[in-house]
Amino acid sequence: MAALDTVSIAILLGSLLILAGILSSLLAMRFGAPLLLVFLAVGMLAGEGGPGGLRFDDVGIAYTVGSIALALILFDGGLRTRFASIRSVLAPSMMLATVGVLVTALLTTPVAKFALGIGWIEALLLGAVVASTDAAAVFFLLSAGGLRLRPRVRATLEVESGTNDPFAIFLALLLVEVLSVGGQSWSQAIFSLFRDAALGMAIGYGGGRIIAWVLNRVTLAQGLHAPFVAVSALVVFGFGNAVHASGFLAVYLAGLVVGNRQIRAHNSVVVFLDAITWLMQIVMFVLLGLLVWPARLADNLVGAVVVALTLMLVARPVAVFLCLWPFKFQWREKLFISWVGLRGAVAIFLASIPLLVKLPGATMYFDVAFVVVLFSLLIQGWTVAMSARRLDMSFSRADPAPQRVELDLPGQLTRELVGYPVSPKSPFLKRGLIPNWARPTLVIRDEEILTPPEAAPVRQGDYVYLLAPPEKAQALDRFFMESPAPRVPAAEALGDFVVSGSATLGALADIYGLQVAADHAEISLADFFTEQLGRPARAGDIVALGTIALLAQKVEGGKVTNVGLRLDEPEAAATVSGGAKALYGKVRKKLFG
Template identity: 35%
Template sequence: GLVFGNGEFGFVYDDLKVTSIIGTLALNVIVFVGGLNTPMKHIHFAWKEGGMLSTVGVILTTVIFGFILNALLDFNLVTCMLFAAVVSSTDAAAVFSILESKKLKLKHGTSTILEFESATNDPIALLMVIILTDFIINSANGAPTALAVIFSLGQQIGVGVIIGLLMGKLAVWALNHIKLPEFGLIPVFILASFAITVSSTGLLGGNELIAVYIAGVIIGNDLKKGAEVSKHFFNGISWLAQSLMFIILGLQMFPQQLWPVFAASLLPAILLILVARPLAVQLCYLPFRQANWRKRLFVSMIGLKGATPIVFALIPAAAGVEGSREMIHMVFFIVLISVIIQGAALEPLANKLKLNIKPKRPED
């Protein structure tokens, strides 16, 4: 995408709205597939700690990093909070792929908590990005009241949860009772259910990520026939969505505009990794005194970013928020630095903290 989309071969792509739509759709697919692959036992184990990290943790990271950015950059406080909200969530695709590629099995259910957090924290981050973007765009009409913000959050979460539960249950009931003439139609039926979930949630003003994740969890755990073939099919669809998302994001980026903000992105990225994320996680773990300190330290230092923040950064850019183009480029480098530093540190840190369950050798 970076090579072909910026005029090097006579083709220039620059359409923030189309990129935002495609990126958001791809993100919905990735979160849905994450739900399909999440065993219910993992949710029962991780919902308290993981739920705290994916909600309060995201909000705390946004607030802490927002004030840090306000001290470093020329943006006003609200724009800095928007910037912080964009990079506040961890990326499910990055966490899943790195844990799987390194064959890491962590003690105290640490990997399960990281996976649950990364799969469920995007909706809160997205809600904050949308609310802050609307606040900046409509600031001339006056700031929204606290009641209006609470109502918007309640509507987004409530509608998303209801439609996710309803569509998940309906899809499972239908597939368990309808005799389809071809086994391969089961994934197609689930894909249609996904499309209806996304469109109906959007029409009714709910959060699509919440809805598709809940629907995915229900379908993945309750489906009696065709579950395995469907998971393999949708894992392929997820890889396709990730590839499409990265290509379209690469097409949208212009390398000649990236390098001027590289130096300015280094300090914010390091402070996000070493200050904002660890402080937010440690605050979230205050109610969980039984949690091992090694586990808390590992979770606080591993907040992998991926393509999701870049997709989120397209929302204010497509809406015309001042400084949003520069924000996209800085987010690009923050994600890159996060993947390189935190991704590389994952296994050595787990070994140093004695959290890695090493496989037994055959002679053992």
């Protein structure tokens, strides 16, 4: 019975720790604190070196949980990434994910050697441990701070964060092998790198195709689609590692393949993975926090701080500027991407590997990596939103996103039911704007279900449900969000609908059914104004985009921040006239039916 009591107490304490991590996230969101730091702090306070006094020293459990968590996080990242959004930034992102990681590790090596008094191979291993970034924390902070990154910068960081972990993990495992069982030639190491990467890519592509095929062809019980996808992702990861391929690269590519194919229960899969990855991230960081001895951190504190500052101020910036030099990024974009190189999950996870294989001085890697992550989250994590604004890399979210409900429709894959509450200032209510690929199907009013003709006209407080392609459902948000009245209500300076200057031509063309050249799809509206005008934009400037006239509603420093969309005929878009509004009804009917 004593053994059963021990298990029950362990379950109770573990559950309470996870609950503490979840509830503390509310405090972190309120004050903008990096969540990973909060979860680590919960583990440290509960651990043997903290006031909680819980003894936990099982590195094997921490490594296993960390592997599962990282596999699911990478799969979820691939699932949410669209080929269309990464095509234009694939080359620079891959440079950052490979050459950038290597340059960062190499520049950190000599500093680690002399600051910590270790050998060259040990220093290179430490450089590899802290070389990869954790962009997931960055995007949480940006969302909590009400910011949207410029599309090109966001896409670059997203792809880099999904692809740099496998390379860093491979480099660290290679160096651990060198230190533990003897060296191998660099030609063998390079061959192993390409072999593992190629095999991992093949397993990931094949695994993703199989997951999508089974999901669409096999009739599973209601609610099992999402668990099937999550467990299948772990199968891909485990199989890749079992055959000595890059399991992390395989699972990321599997998510990329599944996310870019039409699959059954798409929305439930995304929601489930979102929840499970959050839970796994909390569990992983609480466990890693439990492994830390705060008193032991002081032994290498000075050297660890030097390594952290080198990473932030030298190694990461040099790697970013070197890798992005051929791709015509602006210096502000390079500087921001450099500063966003937060260290997080992978660094501490990799630092646990020397502990697992019992390398001499293994605690040094873990303690230094932990201090590096703390400094990165404290300094970079708390200033990333401010730096995004200062470097003009983001736009404030002026309007809160509407509450969206997505329902899968069994029997087909091309449409889902998307529902919204109708707000009083939404473009849908004020002007009846809706894209031609979305079809209103039913309206709920006063707990009654009505057809669109029965409900006409739609009123404030109604709930509208539309049929729309799953990959475009999120684009409907802008038609149902609050659209506040402009400060200057001059008709000649405003459009029928307002979007941010950071929106891309591709996104706009997708919604309005326009044709845009492939090399212009990722260009922002602000940059399109500058390109078309040949000079800095001024408020009131107009450029044409197919059947839409783009009006510069608000301009800051020569860059358009708010763009009005006037749904006029092309010939009417060339000039501003009082009669242009008369064309609105006809053009809206033509565009949206």
